[in-house]
Structures are given as structure tokens and as C-alpha cells.
Amino acid sequence: MSSYDDDDPFEGALSLTQRAMQAMQGGPAPYLEGLNPAQRAAVEALDGPVLMLAGAGTGKTKALTTRIAHLIHSGRCRPNEILAVTFTNKAAREMKERVGRLLGGAIEGMPWLGTFHSVCVKLLRRHAELVGLKSNFTILDTDDQIRLLKQLILAANMDEKRWPARQLAGIIDGWKNRALTPERVKGAETAAFNNRGSELYAAYQDRLRALNAVDFGDLLLHMVTIFQTHADVLAQYQRWFRYILVDEYQDTNVAQYLWLRLLAQGHRNICCVGDDDQSIYGWRGAEVGNILRFEKDFPGAVVIRLEQNYRSTEHILAAASRLIATNEGRLGKTLWTEAKGGEKVRLIGHWDGEEEARWIGEEIEAIAAGRRPVGAVQLSDQAILVRASHQMRAFEDRFLTIGLPYRVIGGPRFYERLEIRDAMAYFRLAVSPEDDLAFERVINTPKRGLGEKAQARIQMMAREAGLSLFDAARRLVAAGEIGGKAGGQLRLFVENVARWNAEIRAASPATATSPAEDDDALIELDEGAVPPANDHSHIRLVERILEESGYVEMWQNDKTPEAPGRLENLKELVKALEQFENLQGFLEHVALIMDNDSAEGEDKVSIMTLHAAKGLEFPVVFLPGWEDGLFPSQRAMDETGQKGLEEERRLAYVGITRAEELCTISFAGNRRVYGQWQSQLPSRFIDELPAAHVEVLTPPGLYGGGFGAAGAFGGAGSGFGGGSRMEERASRADVYNSPGWKRLQSHGAPPPRPTTVTTVDHVAFGIGDRVFHKKFGYGEVMEIEGDTLVIEFDKAGAKHVKAGFVTAADAAGDVPF
DNA sequence: GTTTCGGTTACGGAC
DNA sequence: TAACCGAAAC
Numbered sequence: 029m030s031s032y033d034d035d036d037p038f039e040g041a042l043s044l045t046q047r048a049m050q051a052m053q054g055g056p057a058p059y060l061e062g063l064n065p066a067q068r069a070a071v072e073a074l075d076g077p078v079l080m081l082a083g084a085g086t087g088k089t090k091a092l093t094t095r096i097a098h099l100i101h102s103g104r105c106r107p108n109e110i111l112a113v114t115f116t117n118k119a120a121r122e123m124k125e126r127v128g129r130l131l132g133g134a135i136e137g138m139p140w141l142g143t144f145h146s147v148c149v150k151l152l153r154r155h156a157e158l159v160g161l162k163s164n165f166t167i168l169d170t171d172d173q174i175r176l177l178k179q180l181i182l183a184a185n186m187d188e189k190r191w192p193a194r195q196l197a198g199i200i201d202g203w204k205n206r207a208l209t210p211e212r213v214k215g216a217e218t219a220a221f222n223n224r225g226s227e228l229y230a231a232y233q234d235r236l237r238a239l240n241a242v243d244f245g246d247l248l249l250h251m252v253t254i255f256q257t258h259a260d261v262l263a264q265y266q267r268w269f270r271y272i273l274v275d276e277y278q279d280t281n282v283a284q285y286l287w288l289r290l291l292a293q294g295h296r297n298i299c300c301v302g303d304d305d306q307s308i309y310g311w312r313g314a315e316v317g318n319i320l321r322f323e324k325d326f327p328g329a330v331v332i333r334l335e336q337n338y339r340s341t342e343h344i345l346a347a348a349s350r351l352i353a354t355n356e357g358r359l360g361k362t363l364w365t366e367a368k369g370g371e372k373v374r375l376i377g378h379w380d381g382e383e384e385a386r387w388i389g390e391e392i393e394a395i396a397a398g399r400r401p402v403g404a405v406q407l408s409d410q411a412i413l414v415r416a417s418h419q420m421r422a423f424e425d426r427f428l429t430i431g432l433p434y435r436v437i438g439g440p441r442f443y444e445r446l447e448i449r450d451a452m453a454y455f456r457l458a459v460s461p462e463d464d465l466a467f468e469r470v471i472n473t474p475k476r477g478l479g480e481k482a483q484a485r486i487q488m489m490a491r492e493a494g495l496s497l498f499d500a501a502r503r504l505v506a507a508g509e510i511g512g513k514a515g516g517q518l519r520l521f522v523e524n525v526a527r528w529n530a531e532i533r534a535a536s537p538a539t540a541t542s543p544a545e546d547d548d549a550l551i552e553l554d555e556g557a558v559p560p561a562n563d564h565s566h567i568r569l570v571e572r573i574l575e576e577s578g579y580v581e582m583w584q585n586d587k588t589p590e591a592p593g594r595l596e597n598l599k600e601l602v603k604a605l606e607q608f609e610n611l612q613g614f615l616e617h618v619a620l621i622m623d624n625d626s627a628e629g630e631d632k633v634s635i636m637t638l639h640a641a642k643g644l645e646f647p648v649v650f651l652p653g654w655e656d657g658l659f660p661s662q663r664a665m666d667e668t669g670q671k672g673l674e675e676e677r678r679l680a681y682v683g684i685t686r687a688e689e690l691c692t693i694s695f696a697g698n699r700r701v702y703g704q705w706q707s708q709l710p711s712r713f714i715d716e717l718p719a720a721h722v723e724v725l726t727p728p729g730l731y732g733g734g735f736g737a738a739g740a741f742g743g744a745g746s747g748f749g750g751g752s753r754m755e756e757r758a759s760r761a762d763v764y765n766s767p768g769w770k771r772l773q774s775h776g777a778p779p780p781r782p783t784t785v786t787t788v789d790h791v792a793f794g795i796g797d798r799v800f801h802k803k804f805g806y807g808e809v810m811e812i813e814g815d816t817l818v819i820e821f822d823k824a825g826a827k828h829v830k831a832g833f834v835t836a837a838d839a840a841g842d843v844p845f
Numbered sequence: 846g847t848t849t850c851g852g853t854t855a856c857g858g859a860c
Numbered sequence: 861t862a863a864c865c866g867a868a869a870c
Contacts, residue, residue, distance in 0.1 A: 418855080475847080663856075676857095
């Protein structure tokens with residue numbers, strides 16, 4: 029065990045321990061103060077299996093991080109002997125920071141705190157050869173995965189249209205989630221994917237191995253395989269990881285479950301934290317059963333419930349609790365709060381989705397202006413949580429129009445963007461020219477005249493000679509077998525890649541191909557992220573790669589409106605490299621990083637899906653689109669029936685419990701679905717809200733104000749408003765019988781419109797009118813040709829625009845509505 | 846080899 | 861509706 033005592037990789041860890049020891053000599057652990065009894069119990073039950081059932085907003089992370097601090101502080105183990113896994117990088121980061129703060133500022137020193145995937149990557153790099161890989165394997169993302177599968181489907185002579193690669197990817201992911209290797213699948217599920225599923229799965233795994241690559245599912249699957257087939261390796265880690273902690277346990281799939289169970293088998297020092305009511309990832313393989321079964325898996329487990337909520341008002345909590353109570357098979361928790369009073373959950377119906385967006389926009393502005401009885405007035409205190417990402421558009425459109433700053437969380441991610449993936453492929457190729465997938469991606473990007481024919485020749489040469497595509501290309505160039513312009517371009521490409529690679533090797537000879545192998549000492553540097561002491565030569569190299577490859581030039585010459593943004597993103601990518609010591613470290617990091625919460629400081633409204641909102645909280649929350657079919661989602665109900673409906677209900681529960689002070693649920697009577705207008709029914713979940721904790725608002729645009737104000741939802745005595753009857757629930761029937769409701773549904777073919785809002789379609793514009801366009805901004809009408817206007821925009825210049833896309837800008841520069 | 850066209854599909858999404 | 865993809869047109 030001397031290898032880590034005198035080596036420096038653990039320096040952070042040791043200093044953390046030392047600091048903890050010093051703190052201990054100073055008296056009892058200070059961090060234990062401020063915990064409530066349940067939290068304290070969860071922190072102090074250090075040995076043996078513990079299940080922490082932590083309701084929304086009950087201080088789960090506090091308990092978890094304090095527990096880690098306590099493990100270290102009490103001398104039970106060193107930081108590097110704790111395995112702590114989360115699902116997202118964000119959660120891992122937050123945990124690291126908070127543990128560090130508890131123990132006095134150190135954030136390094138916990139090499140095994142990370143996501144399931146990042147921990148598995150580290151382990152798998154160490155034991156790659158046991159599953160036929162080299163330790164420098166690459167990690168494919170979904171995009172690469174699909175392209176690979178497409179090739180295999182075509183190779184199997186199947187019609188890619190009838191049997192799309194996406195679907196096969198889903199099937200294979202499902203198998204991997206359940207820890208099924210191709211051999212295990214063979215017997216069962218032979219009917220999958222036109223009876224070819226298991227065969228294609230096997231072919232895919234072979235192909236991955238040949239490429240020295242893995243997909244995300246493999247990270248877990250391979251480790252489970254290794255643990256199951258190499259008792260010595262498993263035993264080594266069982267000894268090493270003396271304490272195991274798992275966050276969001278309700279979201280674990282079978283593979284993760286097996287992985288954890290194998291590791292915990294010996295000492296059983298495993299603490300799982302979760303909330304069965306917040307299990308919302310069943311559709312991607314999560315098994316609520318894992319958490320429901322914990323006490324059976326680990327007999328004698330201590331079960332601790334965190335039920336005191338510190339986040340929401342009593343109305344919000346009551347609404348959420350009542351709703352979730354409809355689900356069956358819960359472990360059961362009773363959330364309570366000391367907070368009294370506050371606003372009731374608000375409910376409002378709208379004519380259509382656009383009006384809903386308009387109303388929410390106004391409401392957000394009213395709150396930001398302090399015109400609503402909530403303490404929070406920042407835009408960043410407010411969030412809109414939708415069921416499906418396509419719902420975001422109505423809000424984006426509206427907010428662009430009125431100039432309300434917003435931020436979409438979890439949209440298309442930075443590292444998934446086309447230009448970033450292209451650039452990354454160049455970097456991958458420079459680091460390892462034998463990366464065939466990277467080669468394929470950029471060989472003709474920018475266009476080098478190397479089309480299908482030329483690429484087929486490279487492929488053939490590679491297959492015949494057993495070479496990588498790059499080496500095959502090099503050989504073809506050397507032999508002068510590809511002539512003309514293409515030949516010259518290919519030569520240039522090959523020379524470039526070879527040169528870049530040589531420079532990388534010269535810069536860091538040790539890491540270029542074969543990482544040091546020291547299986548005994550489980551020593552790991554913490555990620556590739558290294559602060560200063562960095563000459564930034566790799567930054568200059570990367571800039572040159574982008575220049576010399578012609579990639580930057582390609583976008584500079586591109587006249588499409590996206591091009592400038594893409595160049596901007598490339599700059600950002602180069603900047604991100606500054607955090608890393610070398611290119612290899614960066615590539616490793618990026619493969620597992622999916623969140624991009626850059627520019628968090630700005631004051632903007634957040635828009636995100638309910639899934640993305642888990643773990644977050646906001647003073648003000650809007651929950652639009654509560655309509656049957658949309659939420660609960662028809663697809664979820666079709667796929668898994670009652671089970672799906674219950675998961676949707678948990679999603680609703682997650683949504684409501686994100687709110688601290690004010691929660692507003694809304695629905696629309698009409699909505700466009702796939703371009704078709706449909707009339708909608710309010711969500712059945714609205715029936716399940718407790719009337720006493722809900723206030724029904726009157727929608728705008730309904731003359732007479734009958735809806736809500738005059739007793740919609742039953743008025744006093746039959747639903748909302750009957751404050752004394754906690755158990756009384758709102759009913760959709762109340763909605764239908766209300767005078768306002770009939771006006772919320774359209775009855776004919778024409779696209780519905782809010783009755784009292786004037787649309788601009790038929791507003792006649794004149795030459796010289798000031799107008800507003802949501803993309804181009806303000807401008808002046810120069811010419812009119814039928815319904816097309818020629819507008820000189822202040823910022824964007826002259827454009828031809830259909831009249832329907834602009835609104836009249838009044839003198840104040842404001843927008844109508 | 847590249848661009849355009851037309852038919853199809855989409856709307857749960859972390860790593 | 862719009863975005864995407866493969867096939868036909870250029």
C-alpha cells in the first residue's frame with residue numbers, strides 16, 4: 029500500500045483527511061448542527077445498508093453530503109475509498125462542492141464521486157482488455173451509434189426505412205439497460221426487429237470492439253460483465269470501495285442495480301437515497317422496483333424517511349401530496365412543512381396555446397414588476413416547465429416578440445451541435461488517426477471532392493489490408509492510386525492529420541497511445557481537468573487544425589444565417605480547451621459531459637421540460653399544457669398503460685414540488701398538434717388536485733368573466749372555493765359546466781383564435797409604417813406587393829416578408845396585444 | 846458531386 | 861407545421 033502514501037495523486041485526498049482529523053481534535057463535528065432528527069439519523073447510520081427516502085425539498089443533498097463528510101471526519105475511511113454515484117454531472121459537481129465546503133474548502137480528493145458513467149469509464153479503462161478493448165477506447169454518442177447501426181442494417185440487406193436505425197438503437201439500449209449481452213438475448217426476444225434484432229446486436233458489438241469503441245450502455249454493461257466473470261477484479265473493488273452512496277436510486281436501471289449490488293455484496297455499506305414518487309425515467313430503463321425492493325436485497329437495512337419539506341408553501345405541498353396519493357404501490361411518505369400561508373396553487377384555462385403563452389408572458393412581467401404577492405421578482409426566479417420540448421416553442425415565439433429574456437435548459441446541447449461534433453472529430457483524428465468514425469465524419473467535410481466512390485476505395489483497401497481508414501488512405505496516396513483533384517486533396521488531408529498527430533505525440537509522449545498500467549494501486553487523477561501549469565500549446569494546435577483543415581473557412585464562406593453562430597461556437601469550443609492540460613484530457617471529458625449551463629448569471633426566465641427540472645427549485649413555477657393526451661402523454665399511456673399513467677402523475681408531482689412560493693397550472697381548449705387544430709380536454713390530473721388549495725383564475729378574453737369568477741369549478745360548495753373541505757377535489761365536470769368553458773372550445777374547422785384578441789393578419793400596412801418582426805426586430809415598410817411587404821429593418825436590412833409575420837409597432841416602440 | 850425536392854415523421858432525454 | 865432524410869435532378 030506504499031504506492032499511494034508517497035505518491036502525489038492522492039495529495040488532495042490526504043490533505044482532506046488531515047484537515048478532517050484536525051477538525052476532529054477541535055471538538056465534535058460542527059456540521060452535524062443544523063440537521064433535523066431524520067437527517068441526523070441518516071448521517072450517523074454509517075455502517076450497513078441504509079435507505080434514505082427523501083421527499084422533494086427535504087434536504088436530501090444536505091444529508092448525503094454531510095454523511096460523506098462524516099465518513100471522512102470520523103476516520104471510517106479515506107475520501108478515495110468512498111464510491112458515490114449520481115446521474116448527472118451537475119449533481120456530482122454540487123456534491124463535490126458541498127462536501128468540500130463542509131470539510132473546509134477542498135474540492136479535490138474524491139476521485140470516485142461522479143456519474144455512473146464517468147466512474148465506469150475509469151474502471152473500464154483499467155480493465156478494457158477483459159472485454160476485448162484497448163484502454164484508450166473511444167466513447168460513441170447517440171449520433172455515432174445510429175450511423176453505425178445504419179451501416180449494419182444496410183449490410184444485413186434490410187430496408188432502412190421500414191426498420192429504422194433509431195428503433196434498433198432503442199432496442200439495443202433497452203437490452204443494455206437490462207444488462208443483457210448478445211448471448212443472453214439470443215434465446216429470448218428473437219422476434220425483435222424483424223427477427224434480426226439479436227443478430228444485429230451481436231454484429232454491432234463486434235463492430236464496436238473492432239473500432240475499439242463503446243457506447244454509453246456499454247460502460248455499465250462491460251463493467252457488470254467483468255465483475256461477473258472475474259471474481260478477483262470484483263473482490264479488489266469490493267475491498268477498495270469501503271462505503272458506497274447512490275443518489276436518485278429510484279432512477280437506476282437493472283445494469284446499474286447489478287453493478288451496485290456486486291460492489292456492495294461484501295461489506296454491505298451502501299446508502300441509497302431516492303424518492304419513489306419522483307421516479308420518472310421508467311421509459312429509459314429505470315426500475316422503480318429497485319428502490320421498492322431495497323429492504324429485501326439488503327435485509328436489516330435501516331430505512332430513514334426525510335419528510336420535513338423546506339421548500340414550498342403548505343398549499344403547494346398539499347396539492348402535490350393529494351395528487352400523488354392517487355398512485356398505488358408507493359412506499360409512502362407524508363411531507364409536511366412549518367411554513368404557513370402563502371398563495372394557493374393557481375389554475376387557469378385558455379382558448380389556445382398561443383393565448384396561454386401570451387398570458388404567462390404577461391404574468392411573468394407582472395411578477396417581475398412586483399405586482400403579484402410573491403417575494404421573488406427576478407426573472408431567474410421563474411420557470412416554465414413543460415411536458416414535451418415542442419411546447420417550448422410557443423413560449424419562445426412569444427417571448428421573442430415581447431422581448432422577455434429567457435433561457436432554454438436542456439435543449440440541443442453544445443457538444444451535440446454539428447460544428448462542434450465535426451471539430452471534435454478532427455481533434456479525435458489528430459489524437460488517434462485510427463479512429464475510423466472520426467475519419468468518416470470529416471474526410472469530406474469541408475468538401476474535398478472525396479465522395480462515395482473515393483471513400484469506397486479507402487474502405488475496401490482498409491478491409492483487405494486490415495488497416496484503419498487513415499492508414500488505408502495513406503497507402504492509396506503513396507501508391508498514387510487516386511488521381512486528379514481528389515487525389516491531391518486526399519494527400520493534403522493525410523499529411524495534415526499525420527502532422528497534427530506527430531505534434532501531439534511530441535508534446536505528451538506518455539499519454540498518446542498507452543496509458544500507464546498500474547492495476548494494483550487504484551490511483552486516479554481527478555478527471556482531465558487540471559488548473560494552470562499549462563503552456564496552452566494545445567490551444568494553438570487546435571486553432572491550427574481548424575484553420576488548416578479548411579473547416580473554419582467552410583463556415584466563413586457559408587451564407588446561411590446559422591454560419592456566424594457556428595463560428596462563434598467554434599471559438600467557444602477552443603476557449604473551453606483552456607481548462608485542460610492537453611487534447612486527450614479534453615476529449616475524455618467531453619464524451620461524458622452533457623450539460624451546458626453557461627451564462628447562468630443572467631436574469632432570464634427558464635424554460636425546460638419537467639424531466640430536466642428534477643432536482644431544481646424556483647420561487648415561481650408555471651405548468652402549462654395540462655391537457656389529456658399531452659399531459660398525461662398519450663404515448664406514455666399507450667406504451668405502458670397504468671404504469672405509464674402513474675409515471676406521468678409522478679412527473680406532475682415533480683413539477684408542482686419545484687415551486688417554492690407560487691405555482692400556476694394551465695391548460696388550453698385548443699391546440700395545434702402536428703399542424704392540426706385539436707380541441708383538448710383538461711388533464712385528468714386537474715381532477716386530482718385538492719380544491720381547498722387551488723384558486724381558479726378567470727382567463728382573459730372571455731367576456732362576462734363567467735369562467736372562475738362566477739363559480740366555475742362549482743364555486744362555493746361544490747369544488748374549488750370550499751375552503752373547509754380538504755378532501756374535496758376539483759372536477760373536470762365542473763369545468764365543462766362552467767359558462768366560460770364552452771367558449772374555450774372551438775367547434776369548426778377554422779383555426780381557433782382568442783375571441784377578444786385582435787390578430788394582425790388582416791391589419792393593413794402602409795408605406796412608412798413602423799413594424800416589428802420577431803426575428804428581424806423593428807423596421808419600416810418600404811413597399812407593398814399584395815400580402816408581401818418589403819421592409820427595411822433597423823438591424824437586419826431589407827427583407828421581403830409576408831404581412832402576417834410582422835406586427836404594427838406603435839409610437840412607444842411597444843408591441844401590440 | 847452537389848443541390849433540390851418530395852415524402853415521411855415527429856413530441857419524454859442523461860450519460 | 862417543420863425538420864429531416866434519401867432520391868432524383870442538375
